[in-house]
Amino acid sequence: SAPDAIREALQKADYGELVHRCLQALHSDVKGLAGPFPTQINDKSRQAATDLLHTISQQVFAADLENNYLHRVWLQRWHNSIPHYIDWQIKQGAAWHIRDNERYIEIEATESTFGLRGRIDRVDSKDDDGDSIIDYKTGTTASVDDVMRGESVQLPFYVMLWQRPVTQCKYLQLGEKVEGICIEN
DSSP: HHHHHHHHHHHHHHHHHHHHHHHHHHHHHOTOOOOOOOOOOTTHHHHHHHHHHHHHHHHHHHHHHHOHHHHHHHHHHHHHHHHHHHHHHHHHHHOOOEEEEEEEEOOOOSSOOOEEEEEEEEEEOOTSSSSEEEEEEOOOOOOOOHHTTTTOOHHHHHHHHOOOEEEEEEEEEEESSSSEEEEEE
């Protein structure tokens, strides 16, 4: 029925927001949550980073677990994804470092330009090589072709918001497999 479909879509959106908050707390200081992880995540610190992300996840999902049985399923789904995310972070962290995450940016409108505003999930930097904009996805992602044809404008929009040199942008699919769909300049 339609109301159930709407309710499930909202719960999926809630799930995405909760996962974003977990990753934000892993990589930066979020009041009231464990984290951030104190050192670079690498092979030696893999288990400690995984444990911390599990702890953060329990904290973030705690209120919703009491009120919604489906959120227990979402938490288990996220717990199953955590090792895959940590593996991806180890590979990413070998060349890139996190510059910013969950950054809200607003550019005021002027007489000759439109205003822009949005929240960029994550920006990584690599020496003087420019930045990488990363958009976390817990649902479906657009393909490279969709972005290049202008059918998916989220990543190009974030590049305009960031206002620094960007060498790549990617959707990071967070699921049973964690993989990036990358668009490079």
